[in-house]
Amino acid sequence: MIRIEGLKKSFGKSEVLKDINLQLKRGQCIGLIGPNACGKTTLIKSILSMVLPNDGTIYFDQKSIAGDETYKNKIGYMPQIGRYPENMSIIQVIDMIKSIRQFDGQTDEELWVAFGLEQAKHKKMRTLSGGTTQKVSATLAFLFSPDVLILDEPTAGLDPLASEILREKIIMERQKGKLILITSHLLNELDDLLTDVIYMQDGKIVFFKNTDELLAMSNHGRISKAIGHYIKSAAV
């Protein structure tokens, strides 16, 4: 579904992405993990062409995304820190995105209901807490039932209850055979959702493995432990 070939990106002198090659398929639920500043967000933003690569190509459904924006109709994106026009209310933001996307199917408002945003919908964006803003971001990401979901640190800032709602939602979408890409530096909560794990460090992909494979290689029952084990063993 998404194929990345030879992707390179540097900001000034610092190379953020060094020759990334990836192939992401439908039905995968991928955890993109790695330490801070390893290039996770840049990779995601490259897929959304918010960041433009210095070199390399990204294909979405076999088509290069360069100079195209229609493929984003199939992506739901939840940013790490959602930034919205301050003077708009929640409902205005939702309505605006709806009207911009010209989506003709049925919108998916499960999260809207589950997060209880209906009660707060006339609040201005600038008055919202970080958590509520994240709820808005999550709602927007799932609103148009996209084929691909890109969630950048989705649970950061969410209270446990909301995290759980989001988790349930991700599981449901995964079962529909969508491609889901989740970045995180702590995986615990989402461990059991993942089918694959990409581990990045210093702008490079250290590994891209199926979770079953990972678990099999180590004797740990949890993915986070398994990853830790793998990295240590790789270093040795």
Added chain:
Amino acid sequence: MKFFTSFIVFLLFSHIASGAHIHVGPRFQVTSIRAALLLAKDNDTITVHHSLYTEGTIVVNKSITLIGDEWPVLDGQLKYEVVSIKADHVNISGFVIRNSGIAALNDPGGVKVYDRSNIVIENNVFENNFFAIYIQYGKNCLIKNNKIIGFGKEEQEIGNGIHCWKSDSLRIIANKISGHRDGIYFEFVTNSIVWRNISKRNIRYGLHFMFSNNDAYVNNIFEENGAGVAVMYTKHVTMYSNTFSQSNGDAAYGILLKEISDAEIIGNKFLSNTAALFLEGANRILIKKNVFSGNGWGLKIQANCMDNTITENNFSGNTFDISTNGSLVLNTFDYNYWDKYAGYDIDKNRQGDVPYHPLSIYSTIIENNPIAMLLYRSFIVSLMERTEKLIPSITPDNFRDNSPQMKPYEL
């Protein structure tokens, strides 16, 4: 008693004299004006009925009255002078006089008066003549209610509407003149009045006079003439209540005054001219109660002008109220209204408490460096002008109105 009988005799004679009345026209015995003039004696009346008369030059050498009935047309076929007046006491009225010859040497006219007096030219229409009315050495003539239209394009191709030369005591009243070189031209004409004429769209000057002393110009309208009105080398002229408007162009003036002295220019309106009033070598002129509005320059006063009094005028909406080419100020500018005056009147005497300096520094700059107009009204130039008004450094400090009016005069 002797006087009385002679008076009766005179009456009788004069009655007989004016009794002869000749009709000219296709339906009459006399079909040509020339024939009628041969038949006529002094003081006869010839009525010319409507038709087209192409008789070359009609020379009027008897004191007769020529009356056109239903606008007979006298056509000079672009070859001849149409009517030459070579007798005193001639009246011409009711004709359409057109197509006089075009030649520069003998200045052919629609009607030309040769060294005669008491001529009346009234209620005629002049079309496409070289000179429409030409008076040379005329005396005590009346030119009234004529409509004069020329179709000149270039100055040298056409003469003046009413051209007067070496004449005296003329009355030029209520004529409408357009399309000639100069609308009204006076040279060596004295003791004459020009009243209620409208001179529009002439190629050069609406009114042009030189060496013509003791004349008065009252209630005339001069509009859209190529170069406005020029008054040169003349003394004792009075110009009252005229309107000078839309003389626009390079060297175009509402009035150009050159070597003039002892004149009065009172109650005139100068509207939308490139330069409303230009004074060069003008002395002892009283410029009072005039309106200067919407002109490029209100007054352009050269440094060789002396003892002129400019007072009680309204200056409003002009790009520059005054400009000059020197620093010597020998004229007074008090008691005028200037719309650019930004002073105050604390003592409520209707006059500003601080003097006004009407001379804009930038007008001086433009005088020497015309291209600087490009920057006029820009922020930096406004700053310059403000500063100069507050602390005059380049413009002469005594160039000022000590009693600028707070409100315009009702003129």
Added chain:
Amino acid sequence: MNKITNFIITDIIKNKIIIIYTVILALFSWSVLSLEDNTAKAMLSLLNIILLAVPLMAVIFSTIYMYNSSEFIELLVSQPIKRKTIWLSHFAGLSISLSIAFILGIGLPIVVYSPDAAGFSILLMGLFITPIFIAIAMLCSILARDKARGIGIAIMVWLFLSLIYDGIVLYLMFQFADYPIEKPMVIMSALNPIDLARIMVLLKVDVSALMGYTGAIFKQIFGSQIGWIISLGLLTFWIVIPMWFSLIKFKNKDL
């Protein structure tokens, strides 16, 4: 594009600053036009507003707005919308709302009090100056990532075009007064949008003065129909060129 433009317009119109701007313009022009019985003088006061206040407002307001709008732009870029659309929508939104403010503040009183050639030329020039300085502001906002720096650059551009540039032209005029400098000076003036707009208004306000020798060059170059077309073309360039540069920059910007 229309939708985003609409959102921006509604967003700006709710902004207090733009309301204050409109009110101040309106107060100024109504009072100038109604208190001053001499319309020519009132027109000149309005001309100064067009040449100083309008570009300053347009450039500062738009620069700040673009920086404040960075979140919104980021959100939009993650959506299936062309970057070009996003950028041009911002330009259109800013231009339309500031032009509405201008028309309400200055246009209306002009139409009521002085619906003549001078009035309409002032109106038209204001409607050119506004988007020109919005385009400049958008270029400044994309050239500098830092907000304070961006605003600084924008103000410098304004100061340069409205004051320093004329100072230079004036200086050159005096320095080279003895040479045939008409053509170069005309070209120099025509290259500055504020000067060009001023000259366009001058041609209507100071008609009489410009008919003379002084104005011969004016009439020839700016006054003719071709001159008008060229001048309006140059003003349009001042919108298009900064806009085009900023668009290229924006298309290649990492968010």
